[in-house]
Amino acid sequence: MQSTATDTLLRTALADTHIAEGARMVEFGGWYMPVQYRGILQEHKAVREAAGLFDISHMGELLITGEGAAAWLDTVLTNNVSRLKPGRGQYTFLLNDKGGVIDDLIVYCITPERYLAVINASRIQQDFLWLRDKLPWTHKHPQAERVHLFNESDVLAAVALQGPNAQKILSAFLASDAEHTGPCALETLPRSGIIAHDVEHREFFIARTGYTGEDGFEIFTIREDAEYLWKELRKFGEPHGLVPCGLGARDTLRLEMCYPLNGNDLSEEITPLEAGLGKFVALDKECGFIGQAALKAQKEAGLKKHLIAFSVTGKGAPPRSHNPILLNGKQIGETTSGGFSPSLGGGIGMGYVEIAAGATEGTAIEIDVRGNKIPAVIVAKPIYKKAAKS
Amino acid sequence: MNVPDTLKYAESHEWALIDGDTATVGITDHAQSELSDVVHVELPKVGATFTAGAVAATVDSVKAASDIYSPLSGTVTEVNPALSDPSLVNTDAFGQGWMFKLKLSDPSEAAKLKSAAEYIAQIS
Structure with a gap:
């Protein structure tokens, strides 16, 4: 029962x-x-x-159809949807006006008038309503610009x-x-x-x-x-x-692959640039997209924090999210994901650190796990690298 | 179900092997099964004093950290050095997976713990 x-x-x-x-x-x-x-x-x-x-x-699925689908998606997503060929998909972001991540998703071009967006479970309703509000009013637009949005998540x-x-x-x-x-x-x-x-x-x-x-x-x-x-x-x-x-x-x-989890490593307060995922943002896209101005300004001003990956070097409990990240005893950031890596046999994690602190790949840091300072080192992403195929 | 009747049990899934005024403490087979894949055990320090029900250790599974409560009041006299291999908690919860030994400050507290039959009723 x-x-x-x-x-x-x-x-x-x-x-x-x-x-x-x-x-x-x-x-x-x-x-x-x-x-x-x-x-x-x-x-x-x-x-x-x-x-x-x-x-x-x-996970949620949105279907976007109509002759204007690609051009419209390009105004609400960061990556270049118009460049997608039928049968291809791309990782992309849905941002708020401040450039913060509402959701990370994959959009597939099924045909040039039919797109499938796969979105996070916890964001289905939010994404759908946000996108619906941005839709052009069908009856006011010529056929070539029309877009239809369907939430197929329950189907x-x-x-x-x-x-x-x-x-x-x-x-x-x-x-x-x-x-x-x-x-x-x-x-x-x-x-x-x-x-x-x-x-x-x-x-x-x-x-x-x-x-x-x-x-x-x-x-x-x-x-x-x-x-x-x-x-x-x-x-x-x-x-x-x-x-x-x-x-x-x-x-x-x-x-282990450093793929971000929305709600942990991504949030509406974090931009894709800070997350180190700028390659999925077509920053100079001519049509413009929601969040573009904020990202351009952030790039211009320079990032203040960014997402790093680390691997625990000492013994201790595996890190979790919201553990302080320390450099020379001083807090420079906080973990957003952490856990035990079965492939590496030790603790790993990711977190945002102040760039000004100067901690880069190879820098020894400590993770404060419930009051115990665990030695760790900043490593390149992904943390787990497949052995070269022989 | 593996619940030895030589032991006493706390509702929070710890066991105690009581011998006069000392007790050996660990977590039950049922608890290790619920936690699964233990990857780290944070043991108390020898000399630490706990009242019954206080957090005495922490067990990390792959997924999450869980507090382990001292089933009885007392002072830690020994911790299990073999738990540098934390998987012993999974493979032998009632044996090699023991966590710490207590010198009891009030052995009469043992009467408040559950018998094997009572614990089986709790987890069934």
Whole structure:
């Protein structure tokens, strides 16, 4: 029997599947989600060495259509949407007027008049309402400028299939359809690319993206087909070491790669420039975008703080978020993410530090973890680097 | 379910092996299973004094830090040096995963702790 506390939480189409498979369920951003199945360390290792399957149905999906879609998206997102070719996606930001991050997202060009934006679970309503307010009034505009915005978050489910064996597993599933003909399109699908593919009359959007640093796919489908997709991938993944994974491993995997988590490493008080993600901002975009003036002014004036990554060198408890970062005993910043790195076997994290303090890669710092000063060193991003392929 | 009846239990999932006026303290198998993947144990200092229910240690799993409460009042006489391998808490919670030993200031407090049967009822 579920406790009353969980009754108010949102459930993905796979919640019952997770419970039946013995996952440990927790509240995450208003959702009832698996934090782990057998254990975070084991799931993390499986993704780095074989494959893992995650339910990411809590994430939001917005559909933007119309002849004016790309031109309009360019005015509300930082990256260059108009340059996206059909079947390609890009990482980008939705900013407020001050250049602060409302959300970080991936926008895919399905066709030149049809775009899919994948947004964070905790920001779905906020992003949708913000964007709706910026829409041009359809009836006042000529056909060529019209844009339509749909929130498909309740309609769509999604899973992430991640790890070096991901392509083998997904190929086997796609090829299982008796009507499947021709070569498998996955081999030529580039990073951030997206294709539509159907298996037994069920349609899937398959993107070569992820939040783990490994090769892998994020697969979108309607809610009703989520369980079918999950079970088929589990079946075809079995011989390739696939394990179901929870949000715990998702967090350790992304932190090793220094992928930001909105709400921790990004917020409306932080700009993409401070986060070190300026390459996803087309600062000189001619059409202009919300937050552009603030970012230009910030670049002109020079940054005061920036996001660094660190690795713990001494013994001690793993750092968490909101731990003071010290240089020569003086606080120069605060962690925004921290934890135990299963790949490195020690504590790692990220945090914002004052640039004037002069702490750069290789600088020895300390992290104050609940009153214990833990020695650490500032390192290059990502913290985890895959061993060179021989 | 692994709950030895030679031990006494706190509602906050610590166990105590009481021998006269000393007690060995750790966390239960149920607690380690809930925490999963212990990666660090912050032990108290020898000589530290705790009243029953005070925070005496901290256990970090991959996901989060959790406070461990002293089930009884007393002074720490020994801590487990083997916990430099914190995974012992997961693999042998009632044995090699013990955390600290107390010289009890009031051995009669032990009567307030739960029996194995009472603890099993709590976690079932």
